[in-house]
Amino acid sequence: MAKHVTLQSADTIKEIVSAVSSASDELSRLSLEIFNNPETRFEEFKACALLSNWLESRGWKVRRGVYGLKTAFEAKFSVLDGGRTVCFNAEYDALPGLGHACGHNLIAISSLASAISLEHVLREHHLPGTIVVMGTPGEESGGGKWIMAKNGAWKEFDACVMTHGMRDFSTPLCLTKASWKVTARFKGLAAHAATAPWKGLNACDAIVHAYAAISMLRQHLEKGSSIQGCILEAGKASNIIPDYAEGLFSIRAPTMQKLEELKSRFEPIFGAAGAATGCSVELDWTALYEDVVSNDTLAEQYRNYMIQHLGMEPEQLPTLEESRVLYDQPGCSDFGSCTYICPGIQAMFSIEATDFPHSIGFREASCGKFAHKEALRAGQANALISLDILTNDEFAEGVKEEFIEAMKNAGRWKE
Numbered sequence: 001m002a003k004h005v006t007l008q009s010a011d012t013i014k015e016i017v018s019a020v021s022s023a024s025d026e027l028s029r030l031s032l033e034i035f036n037n038p039e040t041r042f043e044e045f046k047a048c049a050l051l052s053n054w055l056e057s058r059g060w061k062v063r064r065g066v067y068g069l070k071t072a073f074e075a076k077f078s079v080l081d082g083g084r085t086v087c088f089n090a091e092y093d094a095l096p097g098l099g100h101a102c103g104h105n106l107i108a109i110s111s112l113a114s115a116i117s118l119e120h121v122l123r124e125h126h127l128p129g130t131i132v133v134m135g136t137p138g139e140e141s142g143g144g145k146w147i148m149a150k151n152g153a154w155k156e157f158d159a160c161v162m163t164h165g166m167r168d169f170s171t172p173l174c175l176t177k178a179s180w181k182v183t184a185r186f187k188g189l190a191a192h193a194a195t196a197p198w199k200g201l202n203a204c205d206a207i208v209h210a211y212a213a214i215s216m217l218r219q220h221l222e223k224g225s226s227i228q229g230c231i232l233e234a235g236k237a238s239n240i241i242p243d244y245a246e247g248l249f250s251i252r253a254p255t256m257q258k259l260e261e262l263k264s265r266f267e268p269i270f271g272a273a274g275a276a277t278g279c280s281v282e283l284d285w286t287a288l289y290e291d292v293v294s295n296d297t298l299a300e301q302y303r304n305y306m307i308q309h310l311g312m313e314p315e316q317l318p319t320l321e322e323s324r325v326l327y328d329q330p331g332c333s334d335f336g337s338c339t340y341i342c343p344g345i346q347a348m349f350s351i352e353a354t355d356f357p358h359s360i361g362f363r364e365a366s367c368g369k370f371a372h373k374e375a376l377r378a379g380q381a382n383a384l385i386s387l388d389i390l391t392n393d394e395f396a397e398g399v400k401e402e403f404i405e406a407m408k409n410a411g412r413w414k415e
């Protein structure tokens with residue numbers, strides 16, 4: 001890597017930094033408004049209106065309820081026609097019962113910081129290119145970006161970047177696993193369990209059979225893959241043959257290719273359990289989280305700006321190689337779906353929380369001054385690498401080449 005090390009001029013970097021600094025109070029107001037009005041997946045009406053109205057009032061073209069989700073929006077800005085397109089994702093959903101314990105209010109304003117500082121540069125220098133802010137709801141358990149991707153989002157963009165807060169470390173990389181959830185519903189036939197059991201088809205037996213077979217499969221999973229699950233319903237009384245049973249399962253693997261392989265061994269279990277018991281089965285696959293295919297050229301450049309111009313010490317921001325070892329696959333993010341459509345990164349910034357995301361400690365830090373400052377700094381770095389995409393042909397080409405290569409390796413490249 002490190003082929004494309006040309007950075008923006010010191011003057012341009014200063015412009016980006018000061019555009020973000022002068023919007024800091026306003027961005028803090030937006031962040032706290034989202035934080036103090038937590039809305040869970042697909043119910044983020046206030047946050048969607050807040051952010052999209054704010055961009056619209058600055059002259060951005062806004063469409064709401066896009067790509068299959070009521071609380072999604074797409075805002076676009078350009079000064080001149082033509083040129084390349086860069087996108088910043090803004091998340092704003094909270095966790096049930098915990099509020100903004102994943103800090104998505106910070107992701108929203110980090111992306112706004114990137115967007116409006118780039119807006120400033122395009123206006124000042126009369127540059128071509130389009131900036132997009134994509135409002136992406138339902139990251140928590142909803143797989144919102146997967147739904148938006150299926151409905152055509154992020155096509156034709158040259159890059160899409162975003163950020164995420166982290167407990168006490170920063171990294172230019174976010175490597176996550178692929179995961180997929182399935183609800184299995186077995187239907188049998190009720191009968192008196194003592195008087196006429198031969199007339200029944202036992203749905204409880206079917207799901208127990210499936211659960212046992214899954215437990216056997218677990219021994220043969222590759223490193224990094226896993227299956228979790230639970231039985232939600234399996235009958236109501238001991239003297240009735242249960243005619244309905246339901247279970248919820250998640251499969252996880254390091255990449256989409258590995259996840260598809262796992263799915264091909266996992267899925268037939270349910271048919272077999274149905275056949276063994278005479279029950280019918282219905283599988284409902286929802287909320288696919290594709291793994292994040294991080295673009296090293298973008299991530300390397302993010303680190304260059306952070307260390308050379310935005311005041312980060314090298315030891316505060318590990319190299320890509322170090323990050324791969326230290327922070328390998330912490331969880332899942334629906335941002336993965338974007339990275340199978342266009343090049344992208346989701347850099348992580350420390351918010352100095354006492355605990356990991358989805359905890360009270362993380363929530364408390366997500367509305368603090370330190371987190372705000374770091375969200376804006378990450379936004380500045382993302383603005384600069386995105387400006388590189390818009391103005392530096394060699395850099396944009398390098399990013400694209402790497403993306404094409406990665407998609408070919410993943411079996412996902414379409415000419």
Ligand SMILES: [Zn+2]
Pocket residue numbers: 102140357358
């Ligand atoms: Zn989360």
Ligand SMILES: [Zn+2]
Pocket residue numbers: 102103104139164357
């Ligand atoms: Zn999150």
